[in-house]
Amino acid sequence: MSYAHAREALADKIRLVPDFPVDGVLFEDLTPALADAEVFRLIVNEVAAKCSEFGADLIGSLDARGFLIGSAVAYKEGMGVLAIRKKGKLPPPVHTESYALEYGDAALEIPADGIDLRGKKIVLVDDVLATGGTMCAARKLLETAGATVTGLCCVLEVDGLGARDRLADLPVFIVNKG
Numbered sequence: 001m002s003y004a005h006a007r008e009a010l011a012d013k014i015r016l017v018p019d020f021p022v023d024g025v026l027f028e029d030l031t032p033a034l035a036d037a038e039v040f041r042l043i044v045n046e047v048a049a050k051c052s053e054f055g056a057d058l059i060g061s062l063d064a065r066g067f068l069i070g071s072a073v074a075y076k077e078g079m080g081v082l083a084i085r086k087k088g089k090l091p092p093p094v095h096t097e098s099y100a101l102e103y104g105d106a107a108l109e110i111p112a113d114g115i116d117l118r119g120k121k122i123v124l125v126d127d128v129l130a131t132g133g134t135m136c137a138a139r140k141l142l143e144t145a146g147a148t149v150t151g152l153c154c155v156l157e158v159d160g161l162g163a164r165d166r167l168a169d170l171p172v173f174i175v176n177k178g
Contacts, residue, residue: 004096006042006112010176013039030127034068043175044072047125047153050173052077054151056123060084062138066126069155071115073125082122084138085109095145101139108137110145118146129154129174139170140167 003009013033033039046141051059051073059079061070063086074081087096087107094109109166124138129152139149151171157163164172 002003003038003042003099005178006039006175007178009033009036009042010041014156020106023163028128030065030155033155040072043069043155044076046175047155047173048073048076050151050153051079051123052123054123054153054171054173056120056150057121058082058117058147060122060124060138060142060149062124062126062134063089064130066124069127073153080114082110082117084124084141087140095141097137097141097144099133101133106134108141110141112145117142120147121150122147123151123153124149125153127154128156128158129172130158131161131162132166135163136166138155 010033013036015029015032017027017029029046047069056079059070059074059081061081062084067083071081081096087109090109090111093112095112096107096109098105098107122142124135135152140151152167155175157174157177
């Protein structure tokens with residue numbers, strides 16, 4: 001099947017899994033969409049266009065599914081990609097930013113040396129925007145390193161969890177919302 005927009009393709013390709021990871025949650029699995037070459041291409045093209053519009057010098061991709069999309073976008077746009085990792089995945093020295101999750105705490109890290117982020121304009125790319133906690137932590141981490149986050153791009157958004165309010169001062173693009 002051929003699609004005009006990624007939004008249409010996502011509606012057709014996302015696998016809905018009720019009660020995962022906990023009862024009452026409807027999990028939207030992107031795996032079938034990303035495994036379809038046409039759909040993946042549409043997603044990457046739409047995110048890449050927004051990253052260019054948001055004035056990116058570098059793509060910041062979030063661990064782990066954001067790596068898939070962010071890397072492809074960076075390649076398409078001729079930019080580098082910065083993998084923003086979960087705590088403990090990088091050798092020291094690192095910059096670390098902790099944040100709260102609904103079920104505990106987490107932290108993100110980037111290298112503290114080897115990459116000069118001062119003055120870089122970075123667009124953050126991830127698979128899903130939910131509460132915005134991960135995006136806020138990634139933003140703070142990058143700003144601590146001297147970068148400016150110029151926008152956020154995600155494939156899906158979980159409505160009603162307040163992410164847009166937490167990130168109201170940044171442009172946000174969600175693929176399945178067009």
